[in-house]
Amino acid sequence: AKRDYERTPPKPFVLLESAYEGERDASRQRIREQAWWAMLSGAAGHALGSKAIYLMDADWPRHLDSPAVRDLEVLLRLLENYAWWRFKPDFDARCVAGDRGTFSDTTDPALGHDYVVAACDESRGLALAYVN
Numbered sequence: 001a002k003r004d005y006e007r008t009p010p011k012p013f014v015l016l017e018s019a020y021e022g023e024r025d026a027s028r029q030r031i032r033e034q035a036w037w038a039m040l041s042g043a044a045g046h047a048l049g050s051k052a053i054y055l056m057d058a059d060w061p062r063h064l065d066s067p068a069v070r071d072l073e074v075l076l077r078l079l080e081n082y083a084w085w086r087f088k089p090d091f092d093a094r095c096v097a098g099d100r101g102t103f104s105d106t107t108d109p110a111l112g113h114d115y116v117v118a119a120c121d122e123s124r125g126l127a128l129a130y131v132n
Helices: 028-040 060-065 067-080
Strands: 117-120 127-130
Touching (some): 028 067, 028 127
């Protein structure tokens, strides 16, 4: 997300293909972090994937109200209260200072899960952060 946000000229990006619910041992936390990290890093959106839904398993309708869906509803309700599209990712650590954890731009699940991702409004009077 950081690399995409910093492209010149800027172009909107949406996180589409990340870990899916019910696939490759993706934990509830990992699925939640992907959405928060994307949205606080300048993404224009995030798509939740679910193995049961894309395979159209017999019980796929039950997965429309899964733990991951409920977690993303929390993010949606929060962002709906703010002009989230005006928030800027806090890549320069002006809103959140100090130890932010370990940044990793790899897909290695052992790296980067303690990193604090944040975004600030234009005045830097309000910040949203995701902390594990």
